[in-house]
Each structure stands twice: as structure tokens, then as C-alpha cells.
Amino acid sequence: MAQPAYNLRIDSERLRADFDALSEIGATVGGGVTRPALSNEDLAARAWFADRIEEAGLHIKDDEVGNLSGCLPAADPDAQTLMIGSHLDTVPNGGRFDGAIGVLAALECLRRINEAGLKPRYHLEAINFTDEEGAWKSLFGSNGVIGKISAADISDTLHDNMAFRAALHRAGIRLDELHRARRDPASILGYLELHIEQGKRLHEQNLDIGIVDRIVGRTTYNVVFYGEAAHAGTTTADERRDALQGAAAYIIAAHNLITDGYPEGVVNCGHVAVEPDSFNVVPAEASLRIEFRHPDAATLKDMEARLIGLARDCARRYRLTVTTERALHRAPERMSGYLFRQIETACRAEGARCAAIASYSGHNAQIMNQMAPAGMIFLPSVDGISHNPREHTEWRHVEIGANILLRAILQLTV
């Protein structure tokens, strides 16, 4: 049942001032931000965030993987915690909204609740997760919280993680303590995250808010076609076993397979290289890196099988061999139905036009969802532009979203 306290509103001007101040840290000439995790700029942003937490009279908390939080404790020290957050790091020359707006909105919610003298029954924690974007290791901070980061992840011998280890050390993060960032699942009530969509569905459908019901799974493959190096002049077309011909056919065919057969699926080939990489030598090897995403686990698996089969077909057609190696896999996540409905209720109360939406990008919420109920609120991205200085979200949508976040927190805890 709705309480009057649920009508508390965020201070939009203060949130805007925070946003503008934060956008200065690592600002680039084109209006973007460069604040990769553990960089000087990221450390400066964290220091700035710590100042805001103190200023607001909240408790500062940091953990062994570098996550930084502002906390509003409940009266009962044994109460569960509702975590609300996102990330302050960005991709190089990324946008100002991605991640940052979620952390600032969480902070603003706790500030308002604190100022209003409300006494939530659960601890509230506004958290900035370390390295969401993967400058070092994508979703590092949230994986630390669910207990999936340990020294072994940083010290592997396959990749040279020297620079990563140095960056962690400089940020005061100790390898032998990483595992201690793990929280007890029983201590967590849930996790809420406000984030920009980074796609154009909300914008095109003229919606104010998307409520994330699923986060896509993602699988990455290294696909290498092997032919035979040959003199580009003296070797006739029918004698050649040109690895790049097979790879090019695969790039087209994989795109067509997913576009035609999987309306909710996407595929990308973002890397290609040939050996011996000489303009007058027929390529002996062509290496691709492809990734594909789908919100449904079974369908993602089906896509995987057909993409592998397609690589073999292309190899056969061009008299090549091919190897396919699964490099990375993250399963699709179905978000908490309970939190979905809480956000939906808050949207109605705020008069926001909203719809269920699948997230096609990865988020800390999908990691937290493995440990506790998680919910996500998406804001429209103008023209769907993201990871780009031109990334933009209308401020009225930020305001609507932050008020929905605040209302959802109050519904859950007051």
C-alpha cells in the first residue's frame, strides 16, 4: 500500500550539478569522457565520489576489489542490504551518462532519504563497481562481490597481467585479499541499477523508461581458417587455397544467418587478421573473432552450433580447414520478477511510459543477479548512440528515472 513517504522526490538540480562536475573529470574535447578503470581520472572520480558521500553524511565503505560505496545504515545492524549502483569508469572517449548517471542517482536517492529523516528497515548502499567496462577485466567489481575474483584471475601465466597488477597495487588493491570482497548472499536484499539503454528502442518508441526483464547472453569465438600461402602472381585461382576467401564468405554468411533466422539475436566480427599479411602472398591463415548474443539460453546455444557448422561449410567450400575455439561465454540472465514488478509500480505512480526491455549489453546487474534479486531501469539513449562522445539522454528522462529509482527503494525498504 502506498505511503506518503513514497512521494519523496530527488533534487534534480543537485543531481545535475553532480553530473556536470563529474563530467569534468577526464573530459575530452568532443564532449566525451576518458576515465578507464584505475586510471588517474578514475581514481580522481572515486575521490570526488568519496567527498560527496562524506558531504552527505553517509558512511564510506570500500572493499577488497576497489568498489566504493556510500551507506545509510538501518537501525538493526543485522538487517539485509539493498544495494543500488553502477560504475564511474568509462571506455576511452566514451559518453558522460554511461554508468555515471546510475551511481549519481543512487547517491541522490540515499541523500534524499537521509535528509527526509526516513528510517529504512534495510541498510542502503550506493555502490560504484570497479572496471565495468573491462579496461582490465570487465565487470571486475561485481564479480568480486559475488566471490568470483581471486588472485588467480590476475596472476595467470597465459596473459601478461603485469600492468593490471601494477594498476591494482597503485589503487591500494591487494592481490591476496581480492577474494575477501565476496559478500554473504543472505546479507543482500537485492540490487537496483539505473542505466542508459545504449540502444535506440526506447527512443524510437518514445518511451520514458525500460524495465529490464532479461540481459542477453554472449558467446565469443576465435575462428581461424587455414589454407596455403602461395605466390599471388603465379598461382592460378583454381590452385589456390585462400584462407581469406573462406573467412570473407563466413563473415557475410554468419551475419545473414543471424539476421534472417534469429530476430532477437546479434552477431559481430570485430577482429580479422591474415598471415603472412603480405600483399603479394595468398593468405595462408585468416583469424576472426566473432561474438553473438541472445536473451534466451537455448537459442544462444543453437546459434553457437549453427555458427560452428557454418564455419565448417565455408572451409569446405574453399578447400580450407578451420578451428573454432570458444573464448568467452556469459549466460543470459532473467532479472528478478519481483523487482521488475516493484519498478513497474513505481513507473505507474510516476506516470512514466514504460515497457519491458531486454538488455543487449552486459551490466553489473547481471552479475549481482547471480547472487540476489536484481532489477534494472533503462533510460532512453538519443539515437541509441553510446560509447561515443555524442551519447546523450534527455535530462527529463534522467529525472523521471531517478524518481522511479527512489520510489522503488522506498517501496522495498520503508
Added chain:
Amino acid sequence: MAQPAYNLRIDSERLRADFDALSEIGATVGGGVTRPALSNEDLAARAWFADRIEEAGLHIKDDEVGNLSGCLPAADPDAQTLMIGSHLDTVPNGGRFDGAIGVLAALECLRRINEAGLKPRYHLEAINFTDEEGAWKSLFGSNGVIGKISAADISDTLHDNMAFRAALHRAGIRLDELHRARRDPASILGYLELHIEQGKRLHEQNLDIGIVDRIVGRTTYNVVFYGEAAHAGTTTADERRDALQGAAAYIIAAHNLITDGYPEGVVNCGHVAVEPDSFNVVPAEASLRIEFRHPDAATLKDMEARLIGLARDCARRYRLTVTTERALHRAPERMSGYLFRQIETACRAEGARCAAIASYSGHNAQIMNQMAPAGMIFLPSVDGISHNPREHTEWRHVEIGANILLRAILQLTV
């Protein structure tokens, strides 16, 4: 009219011993050779060649671009020179025959003529040209002889030629003297070169010898497709402007265009790279390097126009833009008809099965042909394999070819 002197034969065992000794210089484990121009191994091969020249009682000559020759002078100091040669440098882990066999056969011919006490009416010169393979600058030595190399070629500011300049310096080649390697065209009677085919036409047709009538022209292009970088998860297929899709379509289409429409043409794409080269970002740029060859100048030009048109078609189809930049062009060469007939006469006298053949690789002969009549004798390459340790030519073909070379020299000069 045939003279008895024309029946002089090479010493096959001596030639074989030279070949085996030379093959040791820069030998690789798989039976190949690594002797890139101006490397320690190349310099060692040149020193070894200089010893053979002296041993044979021939005159040593070197020039300002590092070409090294053994000379048998005519009685008349003002006589023209018949040059016979090839190159001692190799590609990394290349074969033992490519280039080397032509230099050694030329040396053997002069040795036999000298031993037989014959007095040719023209100076004879067995020449090793610097850097045929292009470790630094392809066909460097022969271009020097025709006056197309000067300090400006090495000192350009677009590319860092520091290492090249250092390598030349170490080999005793002075930048400010490069232009002096140019010979007076009136002083050259002609140029003959024995070389392996590096293709499989002679081998498959069971021929002993190919007489080169044409050397293909070659044009190289940098083709860059431009789209838009986008998030590989949140950007739907129809929103994307994926530069790699257009490039892949072009790789296939260019291959099909030339294979289907130009029976004597070849095309190769030996380099491809994308930007930003991240597996989860839709490629904004895809850069290709393509080269194409044809023995006929007009047809080569037609191929060029259609390949450019095709790049534009592919760009349009995928909503991309494209730039096409001509990087390199070498016109087709029609070899001297006179020398072709001289070699043909020699083949008949030696009972060799021969046929006219177009060369699909570049050779010093095509450079020399711009200055004086040039002729080329091709030996069969087993299975057409070249630039590879498995490159092989049957010794009986070397013997036949060297005897035809000797006979052609005698026809022309005795």
C-alpha cells in the same frame, strides 16, 4: 648458321657443386634458405660469389647499387655488353633455386667460354642484382642499372627508411652515389636471365623450358571501407554500417570478377585490418590491400576500372563510403622478339620441349627490358611451389636450361 662452338656444354657437376655450396649460406632447417638482401647471409653469398669469379679468372665488377658481376671482356674495349644474371637474395625461408640458379648458370657459361678459349665479340657479364625480392626495395639493383634509383628513393620522409639506409651503408653502398649505377643503354647488347617458373604450367604440361614472351603488369591498391563504430550488442543489424561486411563482400566479389571475366588475370587480397579492432565493436573501418596482374596493358587497365567500380558497389550496398588509392603500378612488359627467337633456336638445337609462357611474377628482366632487349628462360617448378622450402626443380631441367643459356650466348656473341 650453326658453328661447332655452339655445341659447348656446361659442366653440370661443377654447377651442382656450386649450387650445393651456395644453398648452405642461410640454410634453414626445412631445406630452405633465408638470405634477404643486405643481410649477413646475403653479404656472405656475395663474398662467396666473388671468390668463384676470381677462381674462374673472370674480372670482378661491382657498381654503386651493390650489383656484383663476373666479366669476360671482349678484345674491343668499346664493344657492347651482353649481361646474363639474376639474384642471390631470397625471401625469408624461401627456396634454393629462385634467383640463385640464374646467377650460377651465368657464371658457369662464362667459365666454359673462357676455358674453351673462345673470343666473343661482346663483353660478357654474369651479374647478381641487389634485392630482387624486395626485402628493402624490390628490383633495386636492376632499377639502379636503368637509372631509376637515386638518394631520393631512400630518403623519403613518408616512410622511415632508417634501417634501409643503415643496411646500405654497412654494405658499402653510398646514398649520394646510387644514381651513378646507371648504364648507358647504347652500351648494352641485351640481357638474358634463367629462372624457375614459380608456377606449375611447365610442370603440368610436361615441358622442359618456357620462353618468356611477356611479364605481367601489376597494380596495387589500398581500399578502405568506412562505416560507423557501434556497440555490438545494442545495435541491431539494420542500424549498422559495418565496414567489414562491405570489405568481405568485396573480397569475394573481386575474386569472382577476375576469375570469371579475365582468364589471364589474377587478383589477391593479402592484407586486411579493421578499426577499432575490438570484438564487441562493429568495425568502423576495414582496410584492404589488393593487387592484380595481367600480361596485357589495356586489359590490366580495364580490370583496374572494374575493381574500383566494384568497391563502390559494395560500399553502396552496405551504406558505407570507400576510398581507393593506387599504391604501386608496374606496366606489363613484352620481351624482345629477337632474343625470344634466339632462345627458341637454342631450345631446338638442344632438343628441349619448350613453349612460350607469360611470367606472372616480376623479374629483373622486366626492368632491363626497359633499357635493352631482354630474354628469359623458365625452368619447370615441381608442383609450382615457390617462396617455400619445398621449392624444387629437377636437376635435368637445370642442366637443359643452362645449356640453352650457353648456346644462346654463343649464338649472340661468337
